[in-house]
Amino acid sequence: MSQLTLTQSINAGLRRAMEDDPKVVLLGEDIGTLGGVFRVTDGLMKDFGSHRVIDTPLAESAIIGTAVGLAYRGFRPVCEIQFDGFIYPGFDQIVSQVAKLHVRTQGKVRMPLTIRVPFGGGIGSPEHHSESPEAYFVHTAGLRVVSPSNPQDAYTMVRQAIASDDPVLYFEPKRRYHAKGDVDLEADLGAAPALGSARVAAAGTDVTLVAYGAMLKTALDAASAAAEEGISIDVVDLRSLSPVDYVPLMESVRRTGRLVIAHEASQTLGLGAEIAATITERCFNYLETAPVRVTGFDVPYPPSKLEKHHLPDLDRILDGVDCALGRTNSRTGMED
């Protein structure tokens, strides 16, 4: 076991993937000499050379589009999009090409791209640096979307994402980049939980609380706080956003009968909406109360001095838990 930060864990995972497969190449802005603005790729250009760690011109559509061409040629490109809000110039290539080429070519052409995206707020950044665009990609058939919440998952999941023959959007919880944890660098990928699987992060019996990425820690903190009041929360770390692994989620909801979903992204048509709908369809008769969403508002990401109001925090999650428990909460009286 090694004590690593989340960035160091992704770095170790990238390094391992590059050692294991000479077809793995990294593309992105400032990822080489600088090692990335968050230092995720620190040292990789020095060790693997500028032909495998490629500093690109500043053009996101081209980063994705040339990676498509590299994949045609049999490479496994790992693209870094510097910030969440910078992904949109590459959106067309992701949605119209990366997501569709495997089906378009009846499985002849594989698109084993990994697209790394630091996402989410809480770090005091200017506009376009704190967004949560994951739902756009979850809505797009042909893509896999994942988000690790801790260093061990960050290490394992980036390796699994690169090894996957499908394109994977890998959303990195930038607010937790410096969080440390034990990482087993020798972990066998074959024995690790599947890339598409969810995980129960804390066991409980009264309410199911679902979160992913940076929000997972907030959810765990909320569960600890609730425990002091005698409320037992089952925290599910989604890990995979597409597909969502409903098996542990349904198992949990069938025990608790109550569901709260928390995420930074805006509410409308977000992951919370999809999960609430699916759980309602599949576990309706087990639910004691309606599913509750605790999310960012349907506003463009606010200036950093206001972001604490936008980001669900421990208290807002507990307020949502109260709602799920049928206790008086901020929504009381707003049912109409």
Add this chain to the structure above:
Amino acid sequence: MSDPRQEPEDQGPMHMHQLITADGQRVEDELLEEFIADVDDETLLGLYRDMVAVRRIDREATALQRQGQLALWPPMLGQEASQVGSARALEADDFIFPTYRENGVAYCRGALFSQMMGVWRGNTNTGWDPYEINMATPQIIIGAQTLHAAGYAMGLGLEGKESLAIGYLGDGATSQGDVHEAMVFAASFQAPVIFFCQNNHWAISEPVGLQSSVPLAGRAPGYGIPSLQVDGNDVLAVLAATRWAAARARSGGGPSFIEAVTYRMGAHTTADDPTRYRGVTELEEWGAKDPIARLRTLLQGRGKLDAGAEAEIATTADTVGAELRQACISLPDPEPMSIFDNVYADSHAILERQRDHYERYLAGFFAAEQGLGTSSSSGAAGTKGASTMEGSRP
């Protein structure tokens, strides 16, 4: 202020390379000669044969669309020289990233008619196995494929391979950001890629003058990419120009840009009505520059195309037409459940659930037809179906 929709009057100092004039005369071109030194009359006859076949493909497919056998067809009438000349300049291991209009290129590459027709009949989104003929499937997003070509060529560079990638594009695509980004990347990484632009003068209804106020070939040098403009209705000049670019790519010279000046004699697609936006004068003017007619004149002048040879080529074209028609109308309808195939390379639980559900739903209709209805689906087949699949009460 001048109207941007006008054809640019001043096309600048750009020299249009040409080896066969519109009236079928062979002329010298200082740059291009060395690239066609080996082209004898037999080779020219082969190019002629290809162009006649490609024109026949276009005519037959257009007819098939009018008869309801194809959903849509993008005509390439008038562009035979650009497509055949460029395709015949490539090696088998060069990789092609086409638009949707490069069916003449696909023919030269050996794509089967059944593969070519499947896309336009609505059976499939792919035409052929890209790795079988080293040609990507038709790209509909304008300009997107130029980035793929640049990236593929970057990969060739990483491998130290001598082959190349070629990205086809049209005049309209030169306004797309992706094309400009592709040129930036290709230049920065000195990728062995050819940007082959068929300026057919029209992007549906928009004239090339709306896309650019300078010759399209004039854009590439700004990115550090050598460029030339070639008569796109001159198959020999197109062959030579593509070989020029290919030689640069193979010798480590990096990317090149070719503007093949041609004309889309047909509609944008069979769904388009070009009489709404362009006049007959222009058509007549370009009809006089026909790529096939000029090569016929040249070959006849050299005594290489007598009545017997013409008849033989016409018979070949008839065979092409008949085979294409037969391949098209023989295509079986795709299986309903194939809609779920290949969306992912690996299993995807949510999609599999949807597949299972739809399979049950379809089975409900089948059961109803057989008089074997079940409580969940038979009674309301066609209106409700088997929609309830969830667990029972605890």
